[in-house]
Amino acid sequence: MSPTAKLGEVMSRPVQVAMADQRLADIDAFFGAQSGLPVLDEEGRCIGVVSKKDKAKASNGLDSTVGEVMSSPAITLTPEKTVLEAAALMLKEKVHRIPVMNEQQQVIGIVTRTDVFKALEASKV
Template sequence: MSGTPHTVSDVMTRTVAAVGRDAPFKDVVTLMEEWKVSALPVLEGDGRVIGVVSEADLLPKEEFRDSDPDRFTQRQRLDDLAKAGAVTAGELMSAPAVTVHPTATLAQAARVMAQRRVKRLPVVNDESLLEGVVSRSDLLKVFLRGDEELAAEVRHEVVDRLFPLSADHIQVEVAEGVVTLTGWVDDNGLAGVAERLARTVEGVIDVRCHLTPMSLRDDPR
């Protein structure tokens, strides 16, 4: 995994469990258990994603199994009560599905997950056909990148580009994902830019910038 930014297609799971609209409730639960997933895409036709059924969609069946909700609860939770009586994936699913395109960046996918409060996103192409699934754990894979790989990318993408005249005077060290920049630069105004750009390298956990302008190198004070 090299280069920045990475996209969803770099980390997504391509072998995906899914169900059709008419899949029975019990089959949905069984498939989730077999695949150890918390949600399943619901497909129609040649693989078009029309919804997602999650554990949250299944729980009302148990929650309201032996209860008789009052009128206030009925008004407030119409959707959950409907799902409590659902028997197929089509009746259970949340639709339209919250999806992401394979070319989306990991930051964009993470933003969608946070905003929509979901743990997994079906990955679809321009025709809404399923290509994979990306989960929270998939997005965290960038933090498994090695320190040497991160150092090389920071050197190439940040130092060499911002400081072509003083790159030889800059050291890039990475330990446990934390980048440290030290050395002399010809334009101190770019030191802050270097720190910000280094933070955008996926897999970097933190940046410590200790770059000093060349003008101070021989300053006797």
């Protein structure tokens, strides 16, 4: 992999997603395997991301809804964008993960800091 590798090659998939009206208790188990989830609205559009950090800030604990604590608006990219573009956007927006969207605006993957670091590290070999 290189900094010019496409996100479609390095993104993690399949992606577990959350709905804005779900309670944090309903998605809590997913945080064992991943640190954040894209959040969808009723039409399936990505409207934000909920992370472990967001969950920790919930005033009502696990009774809060995802929509109450998620980071929004969603910062997304397409699979044609590069690892370098994702890294720059992560730094600029101070985010740790970016949902990857297809032409129909559906979440098809997620690129994390770990994905970016692995791709950049592999380019040094």
